[in-house]
Amino acid sequence: MAVTTLWDVAYFLSSGLLGVLAHILPPLAWLLTNPNLVWLLSALLFGAILLGASMINTIMLIWFERKMLGRFMDRRGAMHVGYAGLLQNFADGLKLFRKNTFKPREADDLGFYGGPTAYMVTSLLMFGVLPISSGWSDGALPLSMLLALVIFSFAPLFIFISAWSSNNKYSLMGGMRSAAQMIAYEVPILLAVVAVVLVAGTFDLNQIVLEQQNYWFWGPLFLALLVFSIGMLAEMERIPFDLPEAEAELVEGWNTEYGGMLFAFFMLADYLRALAGSILIVLLFLGGWTLPTYVPAVATSLPLAGIIWFMVKTYLVFGVFVWIRAALPRVRTDQLLRIGWMRLIPLSLVAVVLAAALVLVKCLPVFGCVPSMGG
Amino acid sequence: MAAEIEKKQNPSAESPTGAVLKPLATAARQFARSLIRPSTILYPFERLEDPKFRSEVAVESGRPIGVGEVWDNYRGVHALNVNTCISCNLCAFSCPDLCIEMVTVPGGDPKHPKKCPQIDYGKCSYCGFCSDACPEGCLTMTTKYELSTPNRKDMVYSPQKMFEQFQRKLPMNPIRLERPANEDAILLDAPLCIGCNACARDCPTNCITMLDIPKEAPKPGEKAAKRIWKEPVVNDSDCVRCGTCISVCPKECLFWGTHS
Amino acid sequence: MSDMWINMGPQHPMTHGLWNLRVHIDGEMILGVDPEMGYLHRGIEKISEDRHYNEVITLMDRTCYVAGMAWEHLYIQAAEKALGLEPPERAEWIRMMSEEFQRLASHIMWYAAFVQDLGLMSPFLYGMRDRDLILDLFQSYTGGRLTYEYMRVGGVRNDLPVGFNDRARKVLDWLEPRLVEYDRLCMGSDIFRRRCDDLGILKAADCVKHGVTGPMLRSAGSKRDIRKDRPYSRYAQVDFDVATAESADVTGRYLVRMEEMRQSIRILRQTLDWLDHHPGPVLADRLPRWLGAPYAPIGREAYLLKRNYPKGIGLSAIEEPHGEACAYVVNEGGEHPYRVKFRSPVFANLSAASQYLVGYHVADIPPIMGSVDVCVGEVDR
């Protein structure tokens, strides 16, 4: 079996390890070769790899943004710490890690410390749900997409808790904006997802990707992609929808009072969410880890090829977000809500209707891919 | 007029919807342009003082980072040629921030020590008035600007330290000020003068000579020699108009004025 | 959340300097504002009384640190009137050129800071990049990047270096397409228009009532520009238009400033052409030496007693990048000015803050205050 997925790698490693151990300790072989133990160990290993990979990916994502933003702005971005600034964000993280931890006198203990931690944890939780390559969850989670979106929508709660408990007017306003914004943009996102579900016929992210083996959804569901991307921009709180952190009016928004490790949590979780958002777009609209069938098989048969293609797509999607950040100013609160409620929701409804119509006539406009409706 | 401007500058005013594409295109164009060489000077490695680098990124090159050759008149740290300094005090007098102090340097005679400027760069505002005022051109400004130090005391530059700057032969301000003609001159209120020689002794340019001038006609029966006094005469072409003579005159008989 | 007061400043990204905008808000709505100034009050008017006439110039660069040349020009005109001196013709043209370059640099700086307030970072970097070219030009003939100390009572310190005019033209050639690019990023952007239209409206009558001048007044339709109304220096001899807009809002101010930059380039081209063909002295002969550099101001009290120089009061007004600036210099026959009083345009523009801020959202404060173009140095002096 060719090693193609991360789960395979983890399983291979753990079974190999246990096999070697069983060889060394024959009396315990009955225990060590127990498939349940192998599975358990590989699950743990898988989790550890996932955690580390998502963290490192997030940090690389920050690096990617800084370098790319630099070029958009006619400068170079971080470049002197590590080769081409690769180590810059590790240095930032390490530094924030060892900064003095403090709490404003009037701040609430539980909210002040708990908020960022929960924000971080829930953002990390996403990566347990999102399949990065084939054989990731094997249908064990038939509603994985809904679960992912549920976890994604925890964030405003924790942002608001930490903003409220840091006892600062700017934080409070930022938190309130954040809550209003995220709630407003949940709806179009979910509706856009409905369009995808209509076409794919499943809530399982794995299945959705498999549906896109031959035709990616970005073509037929372009409207849904547009709505979903704009909604995701708002959910990630990136320019032009970064109102909660709007530097010019709200100092640093809801993390005004946070410094050191807790601020690092916020930063990291923000980019974790950005990564998760990009991954969701790739999963739902850009075919996940798959490549069109007319691409030579060499490209897909390499070890871990699925993951590599997936990450390439993810970074490209994120690059578009960076591009938008470099070109567009921030909108105002009321405009933001108006865009959300009065533009995106009708648009997403149209997208749903369109998707339903497409399913009904069993004909998808396809760009260069072989149509195979319903997989 | 206003509508005109608006129309001219904002062709998209008619159809604002979808106009986000234009800034996106502009940013993308900039991205493509700066992919090869962004406008960043990699400061510690590339410097605008470097003539070669400067001409490479000059405005003529089409991708301007600097405007090119003219950089040498930047007003940075002073360079002092201690050897030609005449201790005239003019730099200290002309300093608007009073950051120049005249300190004794070796080289003078014990009675009249040689004094050269010592500059406190924590107070200096780099206006260049001192180098404009320097009559001998020994105090000039170089292009050196890196002056960070963890120690406040290091910011006081002694004459020796500025002499080191001079010896490093950094590029110096090429634009020397043409000194316009000035009618001011040192005049003598002759009746008050006691002929003490203080002005001639302290004159940094030695342009004052004490001439024997008969103060008054000898009285009958007196020897003429007793009534002869020495009086300073200023050589205006050599005088740098530093005013040292005025400040040392015990009788305040020298003053500024015009010959006319 | 009911109404509350928030302090925006002294350390706040919106302020672009050191001042405090106390805002009374209800939710996101502004009920009232109270600007609190003085965090950068450096006593420039008082220090000027202890300085020689030329030495005050070093303070002028620092009074308004984005428009140093304009303030030098302002002060020098008043001081020359107070002392009864006349600069040579070429010096006047060089001064005018310097002021126009400064207007260009100041407006670009404004553009950079203003758009950054709206959350868009790239124009800040483009603006700083292009402004550095103008500062390089300044450096090539004054020796300073930000603090020039270039003008003197009776002229300017030195003539332009060889090849300056061509270099300056090349910079203008580079800048002109950049202005189009700036417009594409802002006026071409739907989001930008929606953020700035109908924001911070201050009609012409209110402007006059509250002493608001400069691009803010011209954006309300008034054609008031001291360069046209009361030409100083050699502005009567160059050809340019006064940029105006009708909307009296943030967009209007943006358009006026962008158009002013184009007009500045137009003036600069004419000025450079004049300077090409008219060499000559740049500093008047026979200046009193107590003026300070280029001579050393010496003699102190002893000199004071024995000279008689005409007394006088000099009053000058120029169109500074931010608006109408006036200087009032009293010469009481000393070697220092007896009293120096400046009228800062931003001071008046800020004092009307409640007129154009109340009724808008908190999120509107950065664009509105950005469109005012606050330079705290000249407000507090």
Place this chain on the structure above:
Amino acid sequence: MSAAQPTVPPATKPMAPAVGPGGQLPVLSPDVSFIEIEALRSQQFLPAAKEALSALVKEQAEGTLIRPLFNWAGRNSLFPLHWGLACCAIEFAAAFGARWDAERFGVVPRSSPRQCDLMIVNGTVTWKVAHKLVTLYEQMPEPKWVIAMGNCATGGGPFRTAYSVVPGVDKLVPVDVYIAGCPPRPEAMLDGILRLEELIRERGA
């Protein structure tokens, strides 16, 4: 410097000339390839990692074990407070502009003092703003540094005789690095930051 750190081989001291006391730097010709320039400073990580490893091998105390790495991190990621006092603030902004791009060194201004390590006092400090400056300084979490940029912050500059001006910010907060200039060029500001990095390396964060 080499005496203080005998373990560091000379080849891995790339920044030493840039911040030497004389301020003299070998001007590299601009035809140094892009890759070389990007690689130059990246070598700083290696000595730090090496030091940490050698500490690990020698089984030193826990503190010294991770100190080199944290020192490396601390000095390479200085977040200055984003505020502008006076003229120097314009040059401060210019240093973050496209031409000098201070972000190359990991210097990113933050608006909240809670997230800053470095206060760059870029202008005249008046008595009216003095206690606010001290408050901001105290809001910054340790370890923190102060750079007095320009002459006003260093000693009041041309305004030090004025009735409203603090003659030097070192009367209010401890200053680590002074940058002379009125205002200092953006390069001079970067030079000050590099000197502070050198200082952190010597002193320990």
Place this chain on the structure above:
Amino acid sequence: MDADEVRAKLTGAGAPGILSVDPFPGVAARVRFSPDSAAPLFPIVRDALGFPHLSTVGGIDWVERYEVFYLLWSDTAKTYLLLSADLDAKAPHIETASSTWPSANWHEREAWELVGIGFDHHPDLRHLLMPDGYDFHPLQRAFKLHEPEELEVKVRHV
């Protein structure tokens, strides 16, 4: 507009307390008036002469007296006008101009703070540039500047 025209217009409008109207370089005229008649004079200058824009208000300490001057601009005549009044040295005060020209508000606050001229009936006469409780008037001649004494510089403990 020159001094004669200003004088004619002022007398035509019945302006009280005009002491003299002289030509002055750079402005149409300098109008000296007695401080007691400020309140009725200001609206006349604004409306009858047509000077709706107040550029600045400044005070000068002449040791034996104080002077307050108002710089006005007329858009129609395109010229400046200088109003000036001599005030008592003991307790200089004058009627506020901010009821006529609202822009005088801050200028008068500044003049009060720095020069020490009181403005009667000013709506909001409090410190503008200096912190509250600063009791000196720095732009008076008696207020001298001096070099700050060298304080001991703290050394940071490593």
